[in-house]
Amino acid sequence: MKLHSYLGGIALRPYKEQSKNCEIISIVPEDDMVYPLIPCEGKCPLAYVKAGDKVKIGQQIAGASDGTLGIYSSVSGIVKAVAKKKNYDMKIYDSIIIENDGEFEEGEFDEVVDIEQLSFIQIVNLLGAYGIREYIRGGFSLYEKLKRIGENNANYVIINGVECEPYLTSIYRRFIDDSDMIFDGVRVMKHLFPKSVIIIAIGDDNKEAVAIMEKKIKNEPNVEVEIIPNLYPSGDCCRLIYQISGKAFENEIQALSDGIICINVDTLCAVSNAVFEGLPPMSRVITLSGEGCVNPGNYEVLFGTSIEEVIRFTGGQNEDAYITVAGGPLTGIELTDLNVPVTSSLESILILSKRETENYEPEECIRCSRCAAVCPNRLIPEKLFYYAKKGNYGKFLKWHGDSCSMCGCCSYVCPSHIPLTDYITYMRDSLGEF
Amino acid sequence: MQEKLKNIRSSPYISGGDTSVSIMIKIIISLLPIVCFAVYKYKLNAVFHIFITVLACIFVEYLFCFITKKRNTVKDGSAVVTGILIALLLPAYAPYYMGVIGGVFAIVVVKKLCGGIGKYIINPSAAAKCFLFLSFPTVMRVYSNGAADLSVKNLIDGKNIDTLSLIVGDSVGSMGEVCAAALLIGAIILVVSGVIDVYIPASYTISFLIMLIIFGGRGFDAGYIAAQFAGGGFLFVAWFIATDYTTAPITYKGQVIYGILLGIFTAMVRIWGHRNEDIYFIVLIVNLFTPFIEDITIPKPFILGGGKNV
Numbered sequence: 194m195k196l197h198s199y200l201g202g203i204a205l206r207p208y209k210e211q212s213k214n215c216e217i218i219s220i221v222p223e224d225d226m227v228y229p230l231i232p233c234e235g236k237c238p239l240a241y242v243k244a245g246d247k248v249k250i251g252q253q254i255a256g257a258s259d260g261t262l263g264i265y266s267s268v269s270g271i272v273k274a275v276a277k278k279k280n281y282d283m284k285i286y287d288s289i290i291i292e293n294d295g296e297f298e299e300g301e302f303d304e305v306v307d308i309e310q311l312s313f314i315q316i317v318n319l320l321g322a323y324g325i326r327e328y329i330r331g332g333f334s335l336y337e338k339l340k341r342i343g344e345n346n347a348n349y350v351i352i353n354g355v356e357c358e359p360y361l362t363s364i365y366r367r368f369i370d371d372s373d374m375i376f377d378g379v380r381v382m383k384h385l386f387p388k389s390v391i392i393i394a395i396g397d398d399n400k401e402a403v404a405i406m407e408k409k410i411k412n413e414p415n416v417e418v419e420i421i422p423n424l425y426p427s428g429d430c431c432r433l434i435y436q437i438s439g440k441a442f443e444n445e446i447q448a449l450s451d452g453i454i455c456i457n458v459d460t461l462c463a464v465s466n467a468v469f470e471g472l473p474p475m476s477r478v479i480t481l482s483g484e485g486c487v488n489p490g491n492y493e494v495l496f497g498t499s500i501e502e503v504i505r506f507t508g509g510q511n512e513d514a515y516i517t518v519a520g521g522p523l524t525g526i527e528l529t530d531l532n533v534p535v536t537s538s539l540e541s542i543l544i545l546s547k548r549e550t551e552n553y554e555p556e557e558c559i560r561c562s563r564c565a566a567v568c569p570n571r572l573i574p575e576k577l578f579y580y581a582k583k584g585n586y587g588k589f590l591k592w593h594g595d596s597c598s599m600c601g602c603c604s605y606v607c608p609s610h611i612p613l614t615d616y617i618t619y620m621r622d623s624l625g626e627f
Numbered sequence: 628m629q630e631k632l633k634n635i636r637s638s639p640y641i642s643g644g645d646t647s648v649s650i651m652i653k654i655i656i657s658l659l660p661i662v663c664f665a666v667y668k669y670k671l672n673a674v675f676h677i678f679i680t681v682l683a684c685i686f687v688e689y690l691f692c693f694i695t696k697k698r699n700t701v702k703d704g705s706a707v708v709t710g711i712l713i714a715l716l717l718p719a720y721a722p723y724y725m726g727v728i729g730g731v732f733a734i735v736v737v738k739k740l741c742g743g744i745g746k747y748i749i750n751p752s753a754a755a756k757c758f759l760f761l762s763f764p765t766v767m768r769v770y771s772n773g774a775a776d777l778s779v780k781n782l783i784d785g786k787n788i789d790t791l792s793l794i795v796g797d798s799v800g801s802m803g804e805v806c807a808a809a810l811l812i813g814a815i816i817l818v819v820s821g822v823i824d825v826y827i828p829a830s831y832t833i834s835f836l837i838m839l840i841i842f843g844g845r846g847f848d849a850g851y852i853a854a855q856f857a858g859g860g861f862l863f864v865a866w867f868i869a870t871d872y873t874t875a876p877i878t879y880k881g882q883v884i885y886g887i888l889l890g891i892f893t894a895m896v897r898i899w900g901h902r903n904e905d906i907y908f909i910v911l912i913v914n915l916f917t918p919f920i921e922d923i924t925i926p927k928p929f930i931l932g933g934g935k936n937v
């Protein structure tokens with residue numbers, strides 16, 4: 194298949210060597226677990242348990258009123274409280290706090306039904322009940338996505354295994370360590386959309402992953418591995434859909450109506466666990482990297498474990514540690530408080546040294562147009578910045594400020610180190626009030 | 628915690644590529660062939676001119692920041708670039724205080740009073756050249772040691788002149804304009820090091836060429852066209868003046884329009900004009916179009932079909 198290349202984007206230094214060859218290790222938490230009840234598409238999960246209740250692994254502790262967005266305990270123990278707690282993105286949610294008794298006593302899991310006997314709607318409902326969301330920040334719930342696309346309407350199912358942000362290696366590792374699980378996920382997708390073409394997109398720096406997946410799918414009709422050039426932000430779903438289909442969409446929801454659905458590799462693993470093992474999503478693989486951490490690597494972390502405990506478990510920080518970032522280095526959030534839980538949307542924890550994250554004073558813009566050259570949305574960030582500073586909403590919209598996808602490319606290249614993305618994001622967010 | 632919150636940073640946490648200073652250094656490096664040639668040809672005159680002008684620019688910039696209590700902007704290096712450009716636009720035999728006057732005018736009036744780098748509306752070096760040219764017309768036209776400025780005049784009159792001498796730097800003109808070969812080497816460095824895109828110089832060159840062929844009265848006369856390109860500061864303007872980040876449009880389409888406008892006006896000056904130096908006035912005039920050009924060339928965003936790489 195011929196890929197459509199897009200204009201803009203940057204070839205970043207990958208920084209992946211630190212954690213690339215580390216096998217996935219599971220972290221066993223000891224401290225209290227926190228499960229934030231994060232709303233999704235206007236629905237909010239409600240707590241099914243109250244303080245003092247005893248819970249077991251796999252027991253549902255929250256869910257939305259229509260039976261979707263379920264949240265499942267990943268440890269056994271006693272519910273301490275349902276209280277407001279901070280999440281890593283600095284927002285405060287009602288959260289269920291469970292005191293971990295360290296027994297890891299398993300509750301009852303659902304019966305596994307042979308996939309051939311499950312209809313489209315049954316699988317969708319199952320995934321909805323398990324509350325599987327896209328394992329990326331701001332991800333939609335898979336239930337909504339599958340429901341919107343409807344049975345038999347998908348032309349392309351794109352499995353997003355392009356890990357274009359520097360440092361991140363967890364998806365690469367999953368291709369190597371969990372390739373069976375990914376392949377099972379592909380089978381679920383084939384069952385859901387028998388007429389579609391399934392495309393596994395892998396970045397071109399992950400040759401081993403490509404080789405493994407190509408071997409796996411050799412005898413499968415309509416499943417292809419696509420090698421995506423290593424450019425940031427090629428792994429952004431809109432860019433990925435464009436490269437494969439040649440159609441530009443504002444977000445993945447729009448693409449659904451054209452029969453294109455894009456699913457993350459981590460999400461796919463959760464789907465395969467749900468369908469073939471009857472396991473609700475209770476953990477995810479995250480990358481821990483950066484010069485400031487003692488043991489960089491890929492770790493499987495139970496949801497609810499605090500980031501502080503993850504870092505402690507893996508050996509802590511060394512004296513170079515300067516800032517801790519939740520997420521990738523281009524779109525992540527600096528953590529000021531490490532006592533926040535790991536959720537499905539947390540891709541990585543980076544402990545960066547001062548050298549890696551040199552903090553420059555912003556200077557005056559010199560209008561060098563480098564920001565415009567790298568913007569994958571073909572905007573002129575310099576102009577947007579100028580109008581954002583002036584608060585000129587009309588001009589900001591005229592220069593298409595609303596289609597910025599906050600990828601961070603412009604801030605990355607700006608020779609004057611202006612936080613362009615911040616200005617533009619702030620302006621975008623305040624557009625609603627205008 | 629409070630202390631930490633104050634220092635909280637937003638993504639991205641890594642940055643790469645050039646810094647403003649490294650860009651300015653690259654520009655200075657690409658000016659070096661021209662500077663070297665000027666020093667080779669005019670010896671100490673060139674050394675003194677460049678030295679004095681650059682010092683004047685740095686000092687004035689510093690003084691201005693000091694008096695207005697603004698952040699010191701000397702270290703971004705733009706004053707050095709402006710200084711070198713102004714010096715290269717001076718005739719070698721002009722008095723040394725010319726550079727000082729030009730530098731003060733460019734830095735204070737054109738650059739700083741308009742808001743500093745990134746905000747000024749006309750090119751400081753070209754403005755300084757025009758200012759000096761209008762204020763001191765006689766000394767600013769003494770291009771050679773007493774002799775009349777023949778080849779520049781010939782260029783305007785369209786008579787046959789020796790193209791080869793223009794290329795190897797044997798013609799008369801401002802210090803930076805005389806050697807087409809040095810200018811081209813500098814231009815190559817600029818492009819290869821990624822400082823500029825070729826949109827402006829390319830569209831400028833092409834539109835200038837077309838204008839010359841149509842209206843030059845000589846059709847496609849290779850010698851005449853080569854002389855027009857090599858002499859009289861065209862290359863200097865096309866690669867070093869017109870490509871100034873601040874005064875050129877930031878959109879690619881806009882840069883092409885800007886280049887075409889420059890080409891048309893420059894050809895008009897060369898074909899029907901009187902003085903070679905008018906090319907710098909042309910730059911100032913076209914600079915004024917920049918905000919307007921930008922506003923009519925807003926690129927299509929990705930979702931509306933922009934960004935197709937064909």
Ligand code: SF4
Nearest residue numbers: 558559561562564607
């Ligand atoms: S990259 Fe920075 S300095 Fe260059 S035009 Fe954009 S905002 Fe201005």
Ligand code: SF4
Nearest residue numbers: 568597598600601603
């Ligand atoms: S953050 Fe927005 S404006 Fe900046 S490069 Fe990305 S899409 Fe373009």
